[in-house]
Amino acid sequence: MPRIHFKTTDRYYEFPDGDEVNILRVSIRADCGLPWKCASGNCGTDRMVIEQGAENLDPPRRRERERLGDLLDQGYRLACQTYARGDVTVAWDPDQVGLDEESRAGQRLKAKWLGAADGD
Amino acid sequence: MAELMSPQELRVALEEAFSGTMAKDASFSRAWATGKLHKHHFVHWATNHYHYVGPFGDYLGLMYANTPDHARDAKDFLLQNMYEEELSDDRHTDLLIRFAEACGGTRQYVQDRRNATPFTKGLQGWMYHVSGTKSFVVSSAALIVGLESQVPSIYRTQYPTLINKYGFSEWEAEFFDLHITSDEIHGERGYQIVLKYADTPQLQQECIDIVREAADMRFAYTKALYEAYVEPDLGPWVEEEALAAASLAEPEKVLVG
Numbered sequence: 001m002p003r004i005h006f007k008t009t010d011r012y013y014e015f016p017d018g019d020e021v022n023i024l025r026v027s028i029r030a031d032c033g034l035p036w037k038c039a040s041g042n043c044g045t046d047r048m049v050i051e052q053g054a055e056n057l058d059p060p061r062r063r064e065r066e067r068l069g070d071l072l073d074q075g076y077r078l079a080c081q082t083y084a085r086g087d088v089t090v091a092w093d094p095d096q097v098g099l100d101e102e103s104r105a106g107q108r109l110k111a112k113w114l115g116a117a118d119g120d
Numbered sequence: 121m122a123e124l125m126s127p128q129e130l131r132v133a134l135e136e137a138f139s140g141t142m143a144k145d146a147s148f149s150r151a152w153a154t155g156k157l158h159k160h161h162f163v164h165w166a167t168n169h170y171h172y173v174g175p176f177g178d179y180l181g182l183m184y185a186n187t188p189d190h191a192r193d194a195k196d197f198l199l200q201n202m203y204e205e206e207l208s209d210d211r212h213t214d215l216l217i218r219f220a221e222a223c224g225g226t227r228q229y230v231q232d233r234r235n236a237t238p239f240t241k242g243l244q245g246w247m248y249h250v251s252g253t254k255s256f257v258v259s260s261a262a263l264i265v266g267l268e269s270q271v272p273s274i275y276r277t278q279y280p281t282l283i284n285k286y287g288f289s290e291w292e293a294e295f296f297d298l299h300i301t302s303d304e305i306h307g308e309r310g311y312q313i314v315l316k317y318a319d320t321p322q323l324q325q326e327c328i329d330i331v332r333e334a335a336d337m338r339f340a341y342t343k344a345l346y347e348a349y350v351e352p353d354l355g356p357w358v359e360e361e362a363l364a365a366a367s368l369a370e371p372e373k374v375l376v377g
Contacts (some may be wrong), residue, residue: 022304029308039305040204062290083302
């Protein structure tokens, strides 16, 4: 039986041969701990690095390609957008937040820095 | 007297409740998946689908109001689901209308309630009834498990056909691709809510019964689309495999829903 190894939480999910499973769905179902927020490939909270078994995943969809951009080339996928049909090992930063939240935080920081620069 | 099922047993019972009447097996879905439809059929499908799912935010809002404060995780899920339908990106009904326009339809035609079948209006009314009057556990079983969780199984077959057989672009068919993945997650969260909050044998049975009812409603709605719009063009639906088997065994044709 193929299995998905959620390395960060050291959890496994097995599924029948011939099935294709959505990685975020099975993570929620089996309490495997992948962080997530939306279910539409918008927030990027559920991004994960594919450490093994990338060949057992379906190709990235348009929404995922647009959301991840260069991160795709670095081995990232979005769990909500990804189906597995064989053994896969995935990992993530347990403290990660959505991609936009990071960029908004970055924007706030930048505004603060610029404000400080203006004040100097 | 019935005993309380474990979450695992209840999940199996819920899955079995709709396994025999899934909309992916209805005649309209089968004609779609096997490449038999024409673009004007899709305009009718999009129009009826609009009147089925268009008020989804309303249904979820009614369910939200019927969910007690102690079930905060369920309330948050409903709110998140509503947000994703309406605001997080393109409004989902706009994606549906985009598809209808790619098939030669217009926004005005799709939004005109008079262009939906009585079965579609019945399904819509049933969803208002369930979401407005039932416990949030039962309405989650009906709308999320019974209806929404079926979506990936339908569109995972139909979406590749739209691209490869019917020649739509990814942009034109985005409505389907989006729902393949988002309804996987919504469906799973629906199961989680039902498994957690259906905490009496009576409530569990009510959930199982309404999942079966939801599947019947969606199947009837889908079957009616074939009968109203496709059958006048193509005749009664006959499964090719069933027809081949029937022609070997006996002369009578095998017709399915």
